[in-house]
Amino acid sequence: MKITQDQFNCYLAVQETGYYNMLDPRARALSNEMNDVQISREEWTYIISNYPSLQQKTEINTNLMNIIKIK
Numbered sequence: 001m002k003i004t005q006d007q008f009n010c011y012l013a014v015q016e017t018g019y020y021n022m023l024d025p026r027a028r029a030l031s032n033e034m035n036d037v038q039i040s041r042e043e044w045t046y047i048i049s050n051y052p053s054l055q056q057k058t059e060i061n062t063n064l065m066n067i068i069k070i071k
Contacts, residue, residue, distance in 0.1 A: 001046045008054050010035040011047050022048060 010031045014020070020027035028044045031037075039047075047054060 001043065003043060003047055003050075003054060004037070005058065006035075006037045007039050007043060008047060008058060010037045010039060011044070 011022075013034060014027050014031045015022055017030070019030065028039060028041065031039055031044075
């Protein structure tokens, strides 16, 4: 399944609020309310199940963007 950077960022935004356990359906509902990006139940579950690898990809992308900005 493909998760976009925007979807993962939306997940992180809800996580950072600390309002809900990320397994709580209200967390996904809050994500969909806070952002223009919609995340399906399956995508949400995928993010939870694959969080470490998605986080690592985000960090790599951020580092690459910072390198490009420096040059």
